[in-house]
Amino acid sequence: MFREVGMRTIVVMLVFGLVMSSGARAGDFTSGDWVWSVDDPEMLYAATENSGGQTLVQLCDATEGSCFYAVGFDTSCDEGDSYPALVNTDDGAYNIEFLCGGKLDAGGNLMLVKNFDQIDGMIRKARRIGFALPMQGDEFKAVRFSLKGAVPALDAMRKFAAKGGSKTPDVRNAKDSEVF
Numbered sequence: 421m422f423r424e425v426g427m428r429t430i431v432v433m434l435v436f437g438l439v440m441s442s443g444a445r446a447g448d449f450t451s452g453d454w455v456w457s458v459d460d461p462e463m464l465y466a467a468t469e470n471s472g473g474q475t476l477v478q479l480c481d482a483t484e485g486s487c488f489y490a491v492g493f494d495t496s497c498d499e500g501d502s503y504p505a506l507v508n509t510d511d512g513a514y515n516i517e518f519l520c521g522g523k524l525d526a527g528g529n530l531m532l533v534k535n536f537d538q539i540d541g542m543i544r545k546a547r548r549i550g551f552a553l554p555m556q557g558d559e560f561k562a563v564r565f566s567l568k569g570a571v572p573a574l575d576a577m578r579k580f581a582a583k584g585g586s587k588t589p590d591v592r593n594a595k596d597s598e599v600f
Contacts, residue, residue, distance in 0.1 A: 449576065452569015456577040464581050466573040468565050476549070476565045478540075478574055480581045487578070489533040489540070490521060493553055493561050497529045505531075505553045507539075509546035509567075514538070518553070543570050 456466035467477035480487040497520035518531035
């Protein structure tokens with residue numbers, strides 16, 4: 421179940437745009453089209469970026485023992501408001517709900533996925549995923565992401581979080597894996 425995001429998490433999200441745009445760093449590991457990082461043992465992430473610069477990320481706060489997904493749409497929204505969206509994968513189509521997160525340095529807001537289990541299940545079954553967010557008027561903003569390497573990246577990051585954090589993140593039956 422989704423929980424309110426703490427101030428520390430919001431600060432991490434604000435800096436996250438800089439992390440993804442700065443390229444690989446010493447603590448970054450690659451799995452297919454995904455990257456996962458253990459640079460900050462308290463806030464770990466696994467993420468992918470599409471050709472338009474939008475990001476799909478799972479962040480795990482080892483100190484709070486929780487993980488959540490977020491999508492960068494390069495759009496602005498009212499922080500704290502909920503927004504419906506459509507998701508399409510090669511496994512099926514779904515409806516989800518986002519919570520508008522804090523403003524990013526590059527502009528726009530990060531959209532936090534409310535139902536962790538729902539999106540996690542989609543990501544683990546599919547090869548590609550697309551999100552369509554209704555905009556003002558009759559427009560939609562659509563973003564698509566490759567899921568190649570997602571499961572090994574997510575599992576490796578969660579495994580590290582479970583070993584290194586003060587609490588075990590809520591990982592919902594993560595499988596052990598190795599990233600080569």
